[in-house]
Amino acid sequence: MAASSTRQKLLSLIDDIEIVSKELFEALSTPKTQLRPDGADSVMLMELLVEKDQELKATIKTAEEQAEIQSVMDNLKIEVEKRDQEIKVLQKNLKDSETILSTAVYQAKQKLESIAQANNKRTSSEDLIKFAHRISASNAVAAPVTWAPGDPRRPYPTDLDMRQGFLGQGTYTDVSAVTRSNSQISNSKYRSS
Incomplete structure (x- = not known):
C-alpha cells in the first residue's frame, strides 16, 4: 500500500x-x-x-x-x-x-x-601602365559624346570589354604599337589645330 x-x-x-x-x-x-x-x-x-x-x-x-x-x-x-x-x-x-x-x-x-x-597569370606593371596610357590617349576614360544621363549604355568599359581587350587576351606586345599609333594620331591632331 x-x-x-x-x-x-x-x-x-x-x-x-x-x-x-x-x-x-x-x-x-x-x-x-x-x-x-x-x-x-x-x-x-x-x-x-x-x-x-x-x-x-x-x-x-x-x-x-x-x-x-x-x-x-x-x-x-x-x-x-x-x-x-x-x-x-x-x-x-x-x-x-x-x-x-x-x-x-x-x-x-x-x-x-x-x-x-592572379598569381598564376601575372601582368607586369609596365604592361598595365602602357594599357592605362592607351586608354587615356584614346579618350576612353570619358563618356561618348552621344551619351546622356539615363542612357542604358555604360559610359565606361564593362568587364566583358576589358576581357576582350589587350589585357584579357594576353597580347601585350601589340600594346606599345597601338599606343604609339594613338600618340601619333593625337600629335597630328594637335599639329593640325
Whole structure:
C-alpha cells in the first residue's frame, strides 16, 4: 500500500484528536454517579490525546520541512527556466555566428582562389601602365559624346570589354604599337589645330 501523504496524515490526526476530545469531554461531563465501571477511561483518553498531539506536532514539523523543500524546488525551477532561456539565446547566437563564419570562410576561400589565379597569370606593371596610357590617349576614360544621363549604355568599359581587350587576351606586345599609333594620331591632331 502506498504511503499516505503528509496532508492525509494531518487530516487523520485532526480527526482522531477531535474524536478523542469529544469522548474525553463526555467522560468528564457525565456525573460521577453514572461513571462507567472502569474509571480508567478518562486517563486513557488523556494519554491518547497527548500521544495524538505529539504525533500532530511531529507531522506539522515534517510539513514545514517539506514546505521549505518545496520552496527551494520552486526557486530552482524558476532558475532552471531562466538558464534554459539563456541557453536558447546562446544557441541562437552560436547558430548565427556559425552562419556568419561559414560565409566568411567561403568568401575567404574564393578570394584565396582569386589570388592564386592572379598569381598564376601575372601582368607586369609596365604592361598595365602602357594599357592605362592607351586608354587615356584614346579618350576612353570619358563618356561618348552621344551619351546622356539615363542612357542604358555604360559610359565606361564593362568587364566583358576589358576581357576582350589587350589585357584579357594576353597580347601585350601589340600594346606599345597601338599606343604609339594613338600618340601619333593625337600629335597630328594637335599639329593640325
